[in-house]
Structure formats: structure tokens, C-alpha cells
Amino acid sequence: MLRKIRLVLAFVAFVLINVLLLDFTGAAHCWLGWMAEIQFLPALLALNVVVIAALVLLTLVFGRIYCSVICPLGIMQDIFSWLHGRHKKQRFSYSPALTWLRWAMVAVLAALIALGMASLASLIAPYSTYGRIATNLLQPLYIWCNNGLAAIAEHYDSYAFYSVDVWMKGMPTFLIAIASLVVIAVLAWRGGRTWCNTVCPVGTVLGLLARFSWMKVRIDTTKCIDCGACSHNCKASCIDFNNHKVDYSRCVMCGDCLEHCKTGALTYCHSVKTEDSKQDAPTDPTGRRVAILAAGVIGAEAALAQTKKKLDGGLAVIEDKKPAKRQTPLTPPGSLSAKNMATRCTACQLCVSKCPNQVLRPSSDLTRLMQPEMSFELGYCRPECNQCSQVCPSDAIRPIGTDDKSAIQIGHAVWIKENCMITKYGAECGNCARHCTTGAITMVPSDPKDDTSPMIPAIDTERCIGCGACEYLCPSRPFSAIYVEGHEVHRTI
Amino acid sequence: MDNNNFSTKINRRSFMKLLGAATTGAALAGCAATNDDANPEEPPVGKMTYRVNPKDNTKVSLLGYGMMRLPTLDAQASAREDKDAEIDQEMVNREIDYAIEHGVNYIDTSPAYCKGRSEHCTGIALARHKRSEYYIATKLSNFNPETWSREASIEMYNNSFKELQVEYIDYMLVHGAGMGEDGMETFKGRYIDNGILGFLLEERKKGKIRNLGFSYHGDINVFNMLLEQNDKYQWDFVQIELNYFDWKHAKSNDEDNTNADYLYAQLAKRKIPIIVMEPLLGGRLAKLPEPLANKLKRRDPEHSVASWAFRYAGSFPEVLTVLSGMTFMEHLKDNLLTYCPLKPLTDEEKRFLEGIAADLDSYGTIPCNDCKYCMPCPVGLDIPAIFGHNNKCLSEGNVPHDNKSPDYARERRAFLIGYDRSVPKLRQADHCIGCGKCMPHCPQKIQIPREMERISKYVDQLKRQA
Structure with missing residues (x-):
């Protein structure tokens, strides 16, 4: 049951945040802007006390459900992991936490932000990593679909859709988005929530809180038959069934273990008991990756071809403009200062x-x-x-x-x-x-x-x-x- | 320059092209009736309305056949613009036969039409008829300064007889008096300094020219001067632009234009017969904005939008004939229906059309007919596409002004999205730098940079007022 609720919520949240990220009409943020504002790191940087307090409270009560339901990067990993798991069951096992690495990452993040280098810090920040993947790799596809509809609409003299240019906004960012996708997808394919539990600083911070959460997955040793189903299906690799221990700092409250425990030894509750695990897994991300990459390349080429086409038909050639070399970069109104x-x-x-x-x-x-x-x-x-x-x-x-x-x-x-x-x-x-x-x-x-x-x-x-x-x-x-x-x-x- | 101005003329007579295009595409409600099958009526034989030329008491058909826009074998190509587009002589013959059979007897051509091929084709078609069945009008089209010399002009004159296969010309015109950057100077260069006007007067005396007149465009001083010296020249007729828009609104296209009511009054005062050109204002009166076309249709569902303009021009008593460049048989038939016989406009109908003209004036459509002579623009604007979008939105009623109106959001969306669809962003009006390189090339004398600034401001304001 817990798993089903989690799946529904995650699905809805994932769709909504994608709509927000992919939308180019300016209509979505009126309704969905809050989806970005409830993300942990942005809220922290915005000193958004309400959101931070709510997220802390949420985690102290329910554990790291933020990572399973709100964080789009987390949900994306679940998707890759699930694809693999469809073919290969029982593929996880308990592994000890790399605590030093996790906290080193938090330290790096904090240091970079303190030094005013949020951009480097963002390389390991979950929400913005997903934002880059979605806007660089998915939005072009989304816009092309829209442009197809726009072409149809134009044919019927309708103004329901309008065409939007797809253009290469920044090669380094585009490449970083591809690299992040590849790395995270491979990690998720192989080990579920490896990224979240070793690299992600937000996961580490929330994990610290989750250790003290009110509701937890607990193992009832009297019912446990040591079958290991929970550990083999825990994508966070946080259940040590031999010792009947759960590493709550890594548990993302997915509920997979609860479903896989045949004896009911695992429960999600306030007081004692529990153990088990389970999870999903994936198929081959390579095909998908190649498709996304190929789409990107095709897109760039299509954009070029379009430019060439515009030059036909008795129109003067318009040379492309090159960006001015600015001594001080321009940041948008509202950003207050470069700092x-x-x-x-x-x-x-x-x-x-x-x-x-x-x-x-x-x-x-x-x-x-x-x-x-x-x-x-x-x-x-x-x-x-x-x-x-x-x-x-x-x-x-x-x-x-x-x-x-x-x-x-x-x-x-x-x-x-x-x-x-x-x-x-x-x-x-x-x-x-x-x-x-x-x-x-x-x-x-x-x-x-x-x-x-x-x-x-x-x-x-x-x-x-x-x-x-x-x-x-x-x-x-x-x-x-x-x-x-x-x-x-x-x-x- | 003169060449450009010359193309102006033929260009403005682009009724047929526009009408043709409109039928092939999704026809605007207005002009569809000209060509659709809803009007299977065949024009009657023997019902043509005639006017009498007071000089020789000959009867001239109210419909005159303009030969500047002949049919081509490739229906998509234009004989006027494309010298490689082969003229469909067989069709020319059929149309001339049909026209003469239905009483048309005034055929108007020029050595310059259809890249110089019109007279030849007209000659072939007419040679198959008795010389008494038709009156031929041609012009001394010495626009190019290279042909301003006496010898070159006379050679052009003589060549007309050869091409048309005739011994005399019924109506000879001084072509485009008033055209040119300096209308008066150009006129003097073409006709006075070289003594060609004197030569033509001589030819009239000899009977080689039966009627001598001039066609007027542009500089009003040339028109006034020629009429003031009417005692000397004894003009037998004058060809002017006349239609229900130019009657009182000619200046809205160009400050230098002159309203047709003035021209008409000056000629009527002197009892000089009038030949009407541009009865459709370069096709615009056949392709009215939809709401205006609907008004006409509501009053007379069975006749074309264009037919109103022909009735208007034909209703003036001093008008000898109304010229129409009819490419397709359907256009010929529609015009014949209008003039076989003419049902003159009532005073109330005239007022109605003048109301339409005022509406059209306030619509602000730009008289661009996509000839592309202005192109390429040095900074890359797609000028005809910008004007085309502007006019399309005007005619569809998608030019929002009042942001309190309930239709504002829809109209705004249609205008802005349609703009991006019609014109790539980097070729839109806001990139116009006002260099004016396009201006001398525009046969319609559109103030292109001024219009670009206006459109650009309008778009900017529309974008701001969400």
C-alpha cells in the first residue's frame, strides 16, 4: 500500500515538474511554479524558511520520502532501475554506507556555495541536474512535437499551437546534461539509488534527519525468517537482513521491501519491528540514451538546415550574429548582482x-x-x-x-x-x-x-x-x- | 526608373492575377463568385452597352480588352513578368473571338506589355477578324531613356503597325504622362524635346492615327498642363485611373496621387471622352477585406465583388470604355455579364460604394501585390510577406486595437502567431533601417520604410499589451 501511494504521488509529481521544466509558453509556472520552489537546495539558497521547515518536518515524520516523491532526479533513477528490474529480480544486496564520501560531498557543496560558486556545486545538486537533463535533452523533443502540431494547426488556419525555435543554448551545459544523464542512468541501472546514497548532498542531509524520523520501516525479528527478500529488493541497499538492521540515513521510503516481505515482518510504523526490501529494476538504458543523443544531434542539424532554407527565394542572406564580447556578463533583471x-x-x-x-x-x-x-x-x-x-x-x-x-x-x-x-x-x-x-x-x-x-x-x-x-x-x-x-x-x- | 514606373501600370492592373490566385487557393468569400460555378449564366450576345465617341460618332463597347496580362501555357507563370513564360496564343485567339462575338470592340495593348510580346500576339488574334470589327489602341511606350530619341521613338511607333498588322491605329496614346521621378522633365524628354508629340499630331492629320490621347499617372502638373493646352493638342480622349476608391481616397496610398473626381471633372468639363484603367485598383476591389466583401455579397449575392467596381466605372456618362486585363475566359465572361447590358448604379448604390471605399481606406491595407520588385532588401526583410500578413489580418479582422474587447486575446494571438509563421523573426519589420533602397522599385509607390515602422510599432505595442 505504501508503495502504491508512493508510486502514484511520484508519478504525479514527476509529470508536473516535467511540465514546468518543458513548458515554453509561460503558462505553466503560474500553476506549477511551486514544484520548483519545494526543491530542497533551491529553497535553501532562497532562504525559503517555510519550505525548508516543511521539508525538515516531513522528513522527521516520514523519513526521506522527499527523495522518492518530490525529487525528479530520484524518480528518474527509479525509472531506470525499474527498467532493469523487469528482467532481473532480486538484484540488490546490502552494502555498508560510504559515510565519509557522503559527508565529503556535503562539505564540498557547502564550501562551493560559501565561495560563491554555486554553479560548480550544482553539478552534484539533484534538482538542478535533472533540470538540465530535462531542458537540454527533453525540451527539444517536446518543442519538436509542438512544432509538428503547429504545422498541422497552420494547415487548418488554427492558432492553437505556434512554432518555437530549437537552438543550441550552450554546448558545455548540453554536454554536462548528457554526461549527468549517462552517469546517473548507469548507476541507477546497476545499483538503484547509488547516486542518492553516495553522492547526493541533499540525500545525505535528509538522511541524517531520517535517522530520527518518527515513522520508520521496522523489522519484527520474531516474524523474520531471514529470507533476505527485503535486502535483495532494496534499491537503496540499506537493509542488512542478517543483522535485522536498516540504515535509515539511506532508506528513501519507497516501500518496496514491505511488499516483498512474505511474513509481514516488515512494517512502516512508529514503534519497533521490521525488515525486508525489494525494488524495481530496469532494462537497457543504452538504447534510450542513444535515442536521446541522436535526437539532440538531429535537432542541431535540423536547426542548421532551417537556417539555410531561409536564405532561398530572392531574400538577402542574413549572416548570423555573434555574441558580443562583454567585459561584465549580463544577468537578467531581478538577479540584483553578479554575486x-x-x-x-x-x-x-x-x-x-x-x-x-x-x-x-x-x-x-x-x-x-x-x-x-x-x-x-x-x-x-x-x-x-x-x-x-x-x-x-x-x-x-x-x-x-x-x-x-x-x-x-x-x-x-x-x-x-x-x-x-x-x-x-x-x-x-x-x-x-x-x-x-x-x-x-x-x-x-x-x-x-x-x-x-x-x-x-x-x-x-x-x-x-x-x-x-x-x-x-x-x-x-x-x-x-x-x-x-x-x-x-x-x-x- | 521609368521602367519601374511603367511596370507600375501593368502591375496595378493585376486584377486577373489576384483573382486567379484567389480561386486556385481557398477563395476569399468575396471574389469567389467571379469564378465559381454558382453563376452558370452565359453572357448574352448583342446586349453590350456602347458609348459614342463624339469625334467620329463610332460606337465603342463599354468593356475594353486589356492585353497586358495574356494567358500562358504554364498557367502558373506570368507573361507580364516572365519573358520565358510562353504565351498561349490559341487561348488569346479564343478569348478575342469570344469577346468580339459578344460585342467587345476596343482592344488595348502597348509595345511594352508582356515583355514586348503583347502587340505581336494581339496582331495575330485580330488579323483573323475584319478590320471594321474592332478598334485598336496602342501606345508610344518610350519609357527607357535610350528610346527617347526621335529616331528610336518613331521606330517604336512604326513597329506597332507591323506587329499589329494594321494600316492605321484607332487610338494612340502618349503612354504614362506624368510618370518618372520628375514627371514634367520626363514628359518633356520623351515627347516635347524630341518633337514626338508634334510627330504624332502630324500622323493624326495624315489619318494614320484616328484618335490621339494620353494616359495619365503621377504628376498632376503634367495632366493640368496637357489639358490647358487642349486647344493646341485637341485630345480625342484621355485614359485615367478611376474606381470607387480613387474617386475620393487616392491620396491615402500616396500623397502625390490625385483623386479621380478631380480628373473626371476636368475632362468632363472639356467634353473629352474618358478611358478608364484600374477599375479594380490593382485587384484590391476584387479582393476586399472579408467584412467589406460580405457587405457587397449581402446586397447582391449573385454577382461578383468585382462586378460592383465595373458597374461603378461604367456608370459615368463621359466614360467611353472600361479596360480590364482578362487572362482567363471566366473573367471575360463575368465582365461581359456586367456590361451586357450595363445596369447603371443608382445614386444610393453609388453612396453605398463610397461608404465601402471609406471603410477600405480606414482598414489601412497596404496596396502591395507581391510583385517582389523591392526585393532583395539589403538587410534581409521579407517586405511582401510582411505586407501580406498585415493585409491578411486586416481582411480577416485580426488586427486588435481595443484590449478591452472580448475578441482581443484571440485576435492578438492570431496576429502575432501568424506574423511569426509568415515572416521569420530576423526578416520582420523591426529590422528595417529605413535606407529606402526599396522605394524606387515599388510600382505602387508604397512608402515602405514608413509602413515598416508603423507595423513594427504596432507589433511592439501588441506584444506589450497581453
Whole structure:
């Protein structure tokens, strides 16, 4: 029974969090934003006392059900483990805890966060690892399905679906997502919750609490026949049936052992008794992995082919823009400062997956690896959009309204004379001034003494908020003649 | 430049193309009736309405056959734009035969139409008929500055006789008076400085030209000048754009345009017969925005949207003939039904159409007909696709303005999603840098950068108001 409840809850939670992560319309977070906010590490970084207290209480009462029901990475491992287990039963056995390794991981995580390197810490953080897998590997598939529907809708003159571009947002992050998936899937395939019980720092911390939980799986030695069914089916490898002991720090409360105990020696209750275990297992993850990888590659190629196709038919070739080289990277409005971002962001990619203007992408810089940064080759930070700030579960990007946003200066525009149309082709353009959202750009004569001289843009950096409209709409390619230089600390104008 | 302007003219007469395209695709409610089978009626023989040319008391059919958009063997290709698209001479013959059988006797061509092939094909088709059965109109189309010389112009003139296989021309036109960047200078270069206008007047005296007139586009000063000197030139007729939109709203397309009511009044005052071109405003009056087309359909379900425009042009008493470039037999039949005989508009119907024109004006559709002469845009915009989306949304009523309206969300979604579907993001209006390279190429004289800025602002505002 406990197992069935766990399965239903886990299934629902997994679907919901995937909807949240994959959604690109901006509709999901209104309803499902809390799914990200109840994740342990983001809540901790956001200093979300309510969530942390609730999770601590939950664990103190029921044990580590967080790991079985709420954590998407945990559920993903269960899926791989189950696939293997369909073919190979009774495949687990008790193994002693690698306590030193577990706490070393916690120490590393804490140190990295304390040093303001949350991005490196996030490599072992469960929720953000899953976020990267979902947004980098699953979202493209999701979008392609949507685009198929959009094509059908277009055929029938319906606006129910609209097409969205799939693009490579950041190669390092993409590769890290693939690597994480491969490593974790293999571990889950072979040993169930190995990752959770050796590497995952959240699992270790919650495990500490779970040792004192009110409800526990207990072994009634009077009923136990030492058959070992519980140990052989425990994906957490935490039941030592010989000694009738359960390592509660590793037990994720999946309930598999309870189902496999024929004698009823195992019970989930407050007082004494128990033992047993069981679990699920998997099939071959290789096929799935290859499929996901292949899909990724095909996707990249399809995106390229699409670009080529656009060049046909009497249209001028549009050279791709290259990202400007910024001395200070741009972080989205609401992130307060580069430091706040670096300290808080777990690089879950939720904001990146939501950005409708193709502005946010994971950083490839080592010190900010996978944390979001902005660039304006494909769009700019539109004034009506505040989605990234609304979805961030760790407050790396604070929630802001669109009215707040119009006054937050995240950077300022810089004109590069050599790239400007007037220098390159002698053509007056003024597109930056025309589209400036704050009126910070004025066209002025290039020769102050001659009013008829060609007009060039002049930037009032006090009024500029760094939205990037000028950079995006500058016709100069591959490098824009005007770009936004980031501010380390955001200001209000 | 002149060449571009010249294509303007034929371009604006793109009724047939638009109509044809509309039928092959999912037809807009409005223009479907022209071609659909709901109207199996055959035009009657012997019922054509005629007007009398006061100069020689000849009877001219109210429907004139324009030969600038001849049928091609490959129905998808355009004889006007593509010099490799072979003209379907057999079809030209059949259509001319059918038209003459039903009383059409005014055939209008030019040395420039269909990449220079129209006169030849017209000559072949007409040579099969008695010379007394038709009046031929052609033009001295010396647009290219290389043909401004007296010799080149006269050679062009003489060639028309050869191609058309005739000894005299019934209606000879000074082609496109007022066209060119500087209308007056261009006119002088083409006709005055080289003495060609004098030459034509001489030819009229000799009887080689039966009627001499001019077709007017562009600079109103040229029109006024030519009429002020009417005593000297004795114009036998003048060809102008006239339709229920241009009557009072011509300036909404271009400030330099002149309303047809002025042109008509000036000509009527002098008793100069009028030949009407562009009765459909480049096809726009056949392809009205859906709500407007519905209004017409509600009043007269059995006749095409286009037929209203033909009745309008034909209802003016000083109009000698109304030209229509009919590519397909179906268009010919539909127009014959309108004019065999003409049922003149009542005053109330005229007011109704003027109301439609005012509505159309306020709709803000851009008179782009996808000729693509503006392309490629140096910064990569897909200009015709942007205008096409704008017009499509206008005609479907998907251009939301009031965000309190209950339909706002749906219309906004349709406009924005449709925009991304029609035009890739990097080719949308916001990338226009206003260089104006496109402008001289636009036969419709659309202020492309200004329209791009307007559309871009509208889209931006629409995106902001969720």
C-alpha cells in the first residue's frame, strides 16, 4: 500500500515538474511554479524558511520520502532501475554506507556555495541536474512535437499551437546534461539509488534527519525468517537482513521491501519491528540514451538546415550574429548582482527554458558555468516579459513586475564606431534609436559643427536599462555596432 | 526608373492575377463568385452597352480588352513578368473571338506589355477578324531613356503597325504622362524635346492615327498642363485611373496621387471622352477585406465583388470604355455579364460604394501585390510577406486595437502567431533601417520604410499589451 501511494504521488509529481521544466509558453509556472520552489537546495539558497521547515518536518515524520516523491532526479533513477528490474529480480544486496564520501560531498557543496560558486556545486545538486537533463535533452523533443502540431494547426488556419525555435543554448551545459544523464542512468541501472546514497548532498542531509524520523520501516525479528527478500529488493541497499538492521540515513521510503516481505515482518510504523526490501529494476538504458543523443544531434542539424532554407527565394542572406564580447556578463533583471547570481543559482535551467525571446542561455565561463547569462543575437529582453524572475526557485532572480523591470538597469549600451552602418557603408540607419525602449539613444550629427553631417547614435547611459533592443536590431553583422555591457550590480533608474 | 514606373501600370492592373490566385487557393468569400460555378449564366450576345465617341460618332463597347496580362501555357507563370513564360496564343485567339462575338470592340495593348510580346500576339488574334470589327489602341511606350530619341521613338511607333498588322491605329496614346521621378522633365524628354508629340499630331492629320490621347499617372502638373493646352493638342480622349476608391481616397496610398473626381471633372468639363484603367485598383476591389466583401455579397449575392467596381466605372456618362486585363475566359465572361447590358448604379448604390471605399481606406491595407520588385532588401526583410500578413489580418479582422474587447486575446494571438509563421523573426519589420533602397522599385509607390515602422510599432505595442 505504501508503495502504491508512493508510486502514484511520484508519478504525479514527476509529470508536473516535467511540465514546468518543458513548458515554453509561460503558462505553466503560474500553476506549477511551486514544484520548483519545494526543491530542497533551491529553497535553501532562497532562504525559503517555510519550505525548508516543511521539508525538515516531513522528513522527521516520514523519513526521506522527499527523495522518492518530490525529487525528479530520484524518480528518474527509479525509472531506470525499474527498467532493469523487469528482467532481473532480486538484484540488490546490502552494502555498508560510504559515510565519509557522503559527508565529503556535503562539505564540498557547502564550501562551493560559501565561495560563491554555486554553479560548480550544482553539478552534484539533484534538482538542478535533472533540470538540465530535462531542458537540454527533453525540451527539444517536446518543442519538436509542438512544432509538428503547429504545422498541422497552420494547415487548418488554427492558432492553437505556434512554432518555437530549437537552438543550441550552450554546448558545455548540453554536454554536462548528457554526461549527468549517462552517469546517473548507469548507476541507477546497476545499483538503484547509488547516486542518492553516495553522492547526493541533499540525500545525505535528509538522511541524517531520517535517522530520527518518527515513522520508520521496522523489522519484527520474531516474524523474520531471514529470507533476505527485503535486502535483495532494496534499491537503496540499506537493509542488512542478517543483522535485522536498516540504515535509515539511506532508506528513501519507497516501500518496496514491505511488499516483498512474505511474513509481514516488515512494517512502516512508529514503534519497533521490521525488515525486508525489494525494488524495481530496469532494462537497457543504452538504447534510450542513444535515442536521446541522436535526437539532440538531429535537432542541431535540423536547426542548421532551417537556417539555410531561409536564405532561398530572392531574400538577402542574413549572416548570423555573434555574441558580443562583454567585459561584465549580463544577468537578467531581478538577479540584483553578479554575486547574487553566482551564489544562489543552482543552474537548473528553468529560467533558460522559459525565456521566450531567446535571450537567456547557460554560461560557458568556468566560474559561472551553466548559470544564465544574456545575449541578444536572436531577440532582446522584452519589456512585457518577466518570466525568468517568476520561475526562479532559488531567488537567484528575484520576482519582479514588468513595471519594476522598466527601471532596472542591468547594463548600458556601448556604440562601436567601426561596426556602425555609417562607418561601414556610409548609410544612415538609426534603428537603435528607433527601437530604444527608454529613449536613451538619440541620433546626433557626427560632426557637432555640421548639422547636415551623417547622424550617429549617442547614448544616455543614465537612461539606458540594458534591454538589448539596440543590439538585437542593429543591422551590422556578425557583430552589432551597439552592444550592452553588463553591470556587476544592478541599479534602479 | 521609368521602367519601374511603367511596370507600375501593368502591375496595378493585376486584377486577373489576384483573382486567379484567389480561386486556385481557398477563395476569399468575396471574389469567389467571379469564378465559381454558382453563376452558370452565359453572357448574352448583342446586349453590350456602347458609348459614342463624339469625334467620329463610332460606337465603342463599354468593356475594353486589356492585353497586358495574356494567358500562358504554364498557367502558373506570368507573361507580364516572365519573358520565358510562353504565351498561349490559341487561348488569346479564343478569348478575342469570344469577346468580339459578344460585342467587345476596343482592344488595348502597348509595345511594352508582356515583355514586348503583347502587340505581336494581339496582331495575330485580330488579323483573323475584319478590320471594321474592332478598334485598336496602342501606345508610344518610350519609357527607357535610350528610346527617347526621335529616331528610336518613331521606330517604336512604326513597329506597332507591323506587329499589329494594321494600316492605321484607332487610338494612340502618349503612354504614362506624368510618370518618372520628375514627371514634367520626363514628359518633356520623351515627347516635347524630341518633337514626338508634334510627330504624332502630324500622323493624326495624315489619318494614320484616328484618335490621339494620353494616359495619365503621377504628376498632376503634367495632366493640368496637357489639358490647358487642349486647344493646341485637341485630345480625342484621355485614359485615367478611376474606381470607387480613387474617386475620393487616392491620396491615402500616396500623397502625390490625385483623386479621380478631380480628373473626371476636368475632362468632363472639356467634353473629352474618358478611358478608364484600374477599375479594380490593382485587384484590391476584387479582393476586399472579408467584412467589406460580405457587405457587397449581402446586397447582391449573385454577382461578383468585382462586378460592383465595373458597374461603378461604367456608370459615368463621359466614360467611353472600361479596360480590364482578362487572362482567363471566366473573367471575360463575368465582365461581359456586367456590361451586357450595363445596369447603371443608382445614386444610393453609388453612396453605398463610397461608404465601402471609406471603410477600405480606414482598414489601412497596404496596396502591395507581391510583385517582389523591392526585393532583395539589403538587410534581409521579407517586405511582401510582411505586407501580406498585415493585409491578411486586416481582411480577416485580426488586427486588435481595443484590449478591452472580448475578441482581443484571440485576435492578438492570431496576429502575432501568424506574423511569426509568415515572416521569420530576423526578416520582420523591426529590422528595417529605413535606407529606402526599396522605394524606387515599388510600382505602387508604397512608402515602405514608413509602413515598416508603423507595423513594427504596432507589433511592439501588441506584444506589450497581453
